[in-house]
Amino acid sequence: MLACAGKITEEMMAVAEDERLDPEFIRQGLADGTIVIPKNIRHQFRPIGIGKGLRTKVNANIGASGYHQLLEEEITKLHTAVQYGADSVMDLSTGTDLDLIRETLIRESPLMLGTVPIYQVASEGSILKMDPEELFAVIEKQAQQGVDYMTVHCGVTKETVRKLRQHQRIEGIVSRGGALLAAYIEATGNENPLYEQFDRLCDIFARYDVTFSLGDGLRPGATGDASDRGQLAELLVLGELVTRAREKGCQVMVEGPGHVPLDQIVANVQLQKRVCDGAPFYVLGPLTCDVAPGYDHITGAIGGAIAAAAGTDMLCYVTPAEHLRLPDRQDVIEGVIATRIAAHSGDLVKGVKGAKAWNDQMSRYRKQLDWDGMFRLAMDPEKARRYKEESEAANAKVCSMCGSLCSINIDNAAIEKFSGQKPDTSEKFLTPRPAAAVAGGD
């Protein structure tokens, strides 16, 4: 990797500029593996960094399934995810023409795109009859197409699956890739080819600069299953693979759970960072309880905020459709926004540059009753504007919540009359992210 040779590339410059950090800090993070910039050499777009010291990123999962296969709808969901501020998109398609969907999404996406190649193998043939050569051919083809990072469940091995089965789990294996590979291992007695031929995988990834996203195939899918032997056994294997992939010149991040009770989230993040030598952590949720189908963007955001504050580097969104159906466009909006709220809440206490400036400027606009300012800085400017403008106080200085008893308005008058204090009208806001990707822009 060029970073190890001390060279600052165009990609590092772009990331440094967007994060308002010194390019040398980015180079150092890449060299020691605490930062990754997923970008296939065949994919042209403005790259985004993930890792230590950087803004917590948000990924949106899209893709057709066996039951629901409309390419147009997936393209719309891609653009919606981009418009509402996602930093990354994964194509998790398992239905119809997977190569065409992927090619279209890569072409249309201004963001990094991730995939899970084992899905294609399982969708186009029987996993139990999988020929490892076929799996590697699919990986090579996706790399050639320009996929920026791939989830590979290399830690689902004979040994880790045996450890998982020792303990009674409520939900067993919920990861799709994990379930497929465990079924293959248990049915054939063969080892997971992604583990057995890990060096071969590294060679392909290094050639196209595809970033590893080491999958958590044995993650808990129930809060009652969190942090058990199977999950931790897999994490230990992933830690070893982080070292091996880095030695082969590859960029690596590690995926994490899942469904985790509030009081185990920090421990899970700390364990991952320690065991995986500071590799960027990419977490699904975590969902903090299991009883809210229809609202799992909320259970996921509650856990995501704690995880981000504890050092998680990218949050995978959870939408209200989780556990119920394929997300539609509205689910994508709610999932991205909920997850961005979690990420920004984490950034405020993680000391991410620019997060507090954005936040405090919103508070200043609120104090000034500057509605346009508030709408401009809102995570979802369109919804904020609609709510005010549809109310009876659409054109009023105050809002319809308190009306003439608006505390801010009363206090502003009191300050002007009695304290002599000047209102804080200075603009200290810095755009927290590339303007092109922000809904509403700024």
Ligand SMILES: C[C@H]1O[C@@H](n2cnc3c(N)ncnc32)[C@H](O)[C@@H]1O
């Ligand atoms: C691992 C995560 O991926 C989600 N997931 C799996 N397939 C798709 C798809 N086609 N579209 C959106 N999300 C998907 C699951 O719901 C889980 O949250």
Ligand SMILES: Cc1ncc(COP(=O)(O)O)c(N)n1
């Ligand atoms: C953060 C995260 N975790 C896991 C997966 C893969 O899904 P699965 O493991 O179900 O195949 C993913 N795409 N993102």
Ligand code: MET
């Ligand atoms: C069992 S539903 C599939 C995904 C699941 N929500 C998870 O946490 O991984």
Ligand code: SF4
């Ligand atoms: S219940 Fe639905 S979301 Fe969960 S694993 Fe099965 S098909 Fe996927």
Ligand SMILES: [Zn+2]
């Ligand atoms: Zn789940």
